[in-house]
Amino acid sequence: MTKTHNVTFIKGDGIGPEVTEATRRIIDASGVRIDWEECMAGAEVFKMGQPTGVPQETIDSLLRNKIALKGPLETPVGFGEKSANVTLRKLFETYANIRPIREFPGVPTPYKGRRIDFVIVRENVEDLYAGDEYMQTPGTAQTLKLITRKGCEKIVRMAFEYARSEGRQTVHCATKANIMKFSEGLMKHTFEDIATEYPDINAQHIIVDNCAHQLVRFPEKFDVIVTTNMNGDILSDLGSGLIGGLGFAPGANLGNDIAIFEAVHGSAPKYAGKNQINPTAVLLSGVMMLRYLHEFQAADRIEQALAVTLEQGHFTRDVKGSEGALSTTDFTHKIIDNLGKTSNFWPKRPHHPLKMPNVSKQPDLVRSPSKVVGFDLFVESSLMAHELGKSLEELVKDSPVKLKMISNRGVKVYPSPGTTPDVVDLWRCRLMATNGDQELSDDQIFKTLDLVRHKHRWMHLEKLSIFGDKLGYSKAQGED
């Protein structure tokens, strides 16, 4: 007998209790020993007046057990402030979202027989999802896309380690580095650097839109795809669509210390309590959990029993429609009955313990040498570009900066390039130091601001830095 594992069990909302209970029963029947610690989160917690949706007892349980199996949590509309899912993800810094996409026997899809079998490793906490948003003017919204070297390093290492743990050969890194050269580019460069430490794995970069195209045309070509948060969100739902829908899409949220296993799908409230829903996605999340706990035999047994059940033609309503479909509980019993049988279809993969990336937990607070050479002042103004340009030139004429250009929605509009792009009332005014090689000081920036602020409403300011000989800012379309 193996050791007993303590696992925090969050049954979730809507269909959550049905799919997590099915999973618990199958895992218990597989012979592995788990002490399930039942904890609350989600709608019932919001209703009790807890605004995060996650009570302290649940946090304490996770801190103790370090591992959770979780049902979907609904984000209630009208009460509660935050998504309990996001609270859990951020509290425990589960930075890696792992989503396997695999063909299942008998499940009708346009890709039947193509043997789709890949894994998306999605960065889970940074990017546009950091939640730093601003209305710069009533008509212009801004979301900050924050990508860090440390965040990229963790997720890229995770992807390579995950590939090794499953004997996979290729890791693709999908980015939009051709357009967002700094943010998405940081992911690409980090990937290229770290790939050299994994010579046994074929590392390839792919532009994310091409990746989406290739996934639809040749999904069987992919093995592991590592990507930033927003790209991963979209690609992984695309992936679920390739193999029969959300009922078949498992997932894991892995952090340095804590791992939370849950399906991709939500609480599907219209099916709650109807005993119709497909428990496969949560069950396979449970299988991932067993492998994380090094319970490889039990994980294989369950996977094989599931495949045999599907091969026997047993399906829930999402595959079969209402005629002849099994209820959630009957489907669960069939899987339990099939424990110990082996599928003709489902190949066994080699599974090894996942080596968690060893990245320092210390804050990344290195101050690298850089020089401020100017600043972008974002101004809200109903003037036209040439009026604003002339006015700013006049205002800063005796200051240590000069107006290099004005852009609007990323396109240079002053000095006029001769074209007439559509413009809005938020202008980026690029003011560059005139003092040669010396750094522009904060005092000089404040003095310039003082000259401008009486006449123009400034919204925010970005310093323009140079790191060694590398520009730390992008140029506008049309800027020299």
Ligand code: NAP
């Ligand atoms: P959803 O709950 O995933 O359901 C959307 C549709 O997907 C369902 O109506 C159903 O399609 C299908 N589906 C989902 N799970 C299935 C399963 N196990 N078996 C078979 N089909 C399944 O998405 P939603 O309706 O947009 O979200 C509902 C709530 O869940 C929201 O409050 C949302 O915030 C929350 N949510 C939570 C999580 C999480 O906890 N990780 C994730 C996503 C959403 P058909 O209608 O075609 O049958």
